[in-house]
Amino acid sequence: MATKEEPRRKLALVIGIGKYDCCEELQNPENDANDMSSALESIDFNVTKKLHLRRAEMQHVLIDFENSIEQDDMVLFYFAGHGIQWEVCIKVSPLKVIPNFYERFICGTFRIKII
Numbered sequence: 035m036a037t038k039e040e041p042r043r044k045l046a047l048v049i050g051i052g053k054y055d056c057c058e059e060l061q062n063p064e065n066d067a068n069d070m071s072s073a074l075e076s077i078d079f080n081v082t083k084k085l086h087l088r089r090a091e092m093q094h095v096l097i098d099f100e101n102s103i104e105q106d107d108m109v110l111f112y113f114a115g116h117g118i119q120w121e122v123c124i125k126v127s128p129l130k131v132i133p134n135f136y137e138r139f140i141c142g143t144f145r146i147k148i149i
Contacts, residue, residue: 043107044079046071047099051115053086063114070112079110 050067052060064085071083084095103109 043104044074044077044110045099045103045107046074046079046081046110046112047095048074048081048083048112049087049092049095049114050083050085051087051113054116057116060115066114067112070114074110074112 048067048071050063050065052063054060067083067085071081074081082095082099084091087095
């Protein structure tokens with residue numbers, strides 16, 4: 035828990051995927067992820083950057099990232115790549131991290147509620 039003497043941790047997970055089996059390779063996601071990582075690091079975020087992950091790899095990265103989050107952390111998730119919507123409802127939540135973030139994101143039922 036952050037105190038007046040100890041600032042909040044700033045964590046970011048940045049994912050860029052431009053290589054897909056099912057469609058043409060995207061040119062910009064890797065550059066976008068690199069640029070976003072640099073910008074976040076310049077404002078003191080601890081950035082975890084991953085590129086060209088497959089589904090199973092992404093699941094592990096999201097699990098590890100979620101497990102690293104502590105109470106009062108400031109957390110940012112950035113994704114560059116193809117997006118497909120499937121039963122998705124996203125709302126902003128500055129106050130609470132939903133359990134099983136990775137499972138809901140990967141399975142397509144990712145939901146954040148305003149608390």
